[in-house]
Amino acid sequence: MSDLRQKALDYHQFPVPGKTAVALTKAASTSLDLALAYSPGVAEPVREIAADAADAYRYTNKGNTVAVITNGTAILGLGNLGPLAAKPVMEGKALLFKRFANIDATDIEVKHRTNEDFINTVEAIADTFGGINLEDIKAPECFEIEQELIKRCNIPVFHDDQHGTAIVTAAGMLNALEIQGKQIAQAVFVCMGAGAAAVACMSLLVKCGALRENIYMLDRKGVIHTRRTDLNEYKSLFANNTDKRTLRDVIQGADVFLGVSGANVLSAEDIELMAERPIVFACSNPDPEIKPELAHAVRKDLIMGTGRSDYPNQVNNVLCFPFIFRGALDVRARRINDEMKLAAVHAIASLAREAVPAEVLAAYPDVSSLIFGPEYVLPKPMDPRLLPRVARAVAKAAIASGSAQVNELPVDYLL
Ligand SMILES: O=C([O-])CC(=O)C(=O)O
Ligand SMILES: [Mg+2]
Numbered sequence: 001m002s003d004l005r006q007k008a009l010d011y012h013q014f015p016v017p018g019k020t021a022v023a024l025t026k027a028a029s030t031s032l033d034l035a036l037a038y039s040p041g042v043a044e045p046v047r048e049i050a051a052d053a054a055d056a057y058r059y060t061n062k063g064n065t066v067a068v069i070t071n072g073t074a075i076l077g078l079g080n081l082g083p084l085a086a087k088p089v090m091e092g093k094a095l096l097f098k099r100f101a102n103i104d105a106t107d108i109e110v111k112h113r114t115n116e117d118f119i120n121t122v123e124a125i126a127d128t129f130g131g132i133n134l135e136d137i138k139a140p141e142c143f144e145i146e147q148e149l150i151k152r153c154n155i156p157v158f159h160d161d162q163h164g165t166a167i168v169t170a171a172g173m174l175n176a177l178e179i180q181g182k183q184i185a186q187a188v189f190v191c192m193g194a195g196a197a198a199v200a201c202m203s204l205l206v207k208c209g210a211l212r213e214n215i216y217m218l219d220r221k222g223v224i225h226t227r228r229t230d231l232n233e234y235k236s237l238f239a240n241n242t243d244k245r246t247l248r249d250v251i252q253g254a255d256v257f258l259g260v261s262g263a264n265v266l267s268a269e270d271i272e273l274m275a276e277r278p279i280v281f282a283c284s285n286p287d288p289e290i291k292p293e294l295a296h297a298v299r300k301d302l303i304m305g306t307g308r309s310d311y312p313n314q315v316n317n318v319l320c321f322p323f324i325f326r327g328a329l330d331v332r333a334r335r336i337n338d339e340m341k342l343a344a345v346h347a348i349a350s351l352a353r354e355a356v357p358a359e360v361l362a363a364y365p366d367v368s369s370l371i372f373g374p375e376y377v378l379p380k381p382m383d384p385r386l387l388p389r390v391a392r393a394v395a396k397a398a399i400a401s402g403s404a405q406v407n408e409l410p411v412d413y414l415l
Pocket of ligand 2: 076135136160161
């Protein structure tokens with residue numbers, strides 16, 4: 001592990017500090033180039049945009065940019081370490097936007113006093129960009145911040161830790177349920193954790209057909225039930241009218257455990273109590289709610305996913321955010337709505353059912369085969385089919401649902 005630590009620090013430090021830089025897309029060698037790029041030529045697009053704001057998409061980089069914005073209050077699973085400490089993660093998201101979807105992302109770390117200050121700051125700069133990816137903002141503030149910014153901005157605002165995570169979780173869950181021979185409307189879910197990812201995952205699974213009364217969500221105080229008086233409005237959405245109070249009470253007979261909480265909170269004895277053919281997504285990073293080795297030792301009929309890249313079935317929002325923004329930007333979507341999110345879920349899920357090209361296998365030399373089944377319920381991040389499939393599905397859904405401002409895709413779009 002200390003080897004990885006030094007490698008990671010060196011990776012970030014050399015040959016230049018950080019992970020991203022600005023590149024020019026136009027010639028800037030001659031005096032004519034400069035006369036076009038800057039004074040006097042630059043005045044022409046200025047006049048066009050002043051007359052019609054939509055021309056910003058035509059004459060500037062707006063339509064291919066995303067701002068990755070945080071306040072550093074919930075950095076990965078590391079906690080509230082402040083905006084500056086979040087910068088490597090935000091640069092990392094920018095790297096992934098560029099690497100997987102050729103989107104130019106800018107990281108922005110905001111220091112603020114009140115939530116209103118944060119919202120005002122983001123609103124004030126939003127028109128610069130084609131979209132806003134909110135990242136690593138703690139619950140429950142993240143809910144209000146996102147909802148308010150969606151209202152105030154004309155571009156998509158998407159809290160990745162809620163919806164990116166939820167979309168990938170739902171895609172993997174639909175596949176895992178099918179492999180285990182379970183119907184989503186009959187499945188009993190235990191969700192350990194009640195933060196941004198938990199609320200978003202369970203809300204999206206309800207939209208995919210899960211029944212609210214079959215969901216038991218737990219926070220630090222235990223099961224979230226209708227007689228609790230300490231719940232915020234987001235947790236209240238999942239208050240179950242039940243006498244069950246503890247993880248042990250609800251895990252008995254459960255079909256699914258989703259962990260978005262902390263390390264080692266699920267025991268082997270808990271897993272033994274689950275229904276036949278259970279599904280466990282233990283997504284806490286870096287240490288899951290239960291180690292896969294321990295879970296498999298007690299249940300041979302289990303499908304297991306984690307947030308980690310060194311086990312099968314990695315549930316990580318990188319399978320979603322570059323591609324959902326690609327599709328949204330390409331049709332100038334005003335919002336990322338439920339139709340677009342569900343289109344992403346189904347595009348990601350269906351890709352895992354198809355044969356994997358040799359280049360994907362080559363990118364994962366440690367795995368011998370990637371065939372739809374208990375060890376492969378989600379595509380791999382390096383799968384080049386993710387970009388065209390997910391972006392196309394999202395763009396089409398944006399057009400069909402009335403969120404797009406460009407209502408036709410080129411016939412060869414992303415082919
Ligand atoms: O960065 C990741 O790997 C996933 C993520 O958004 C988080 O943990 O906050
Ligand atoms: Mg995050």
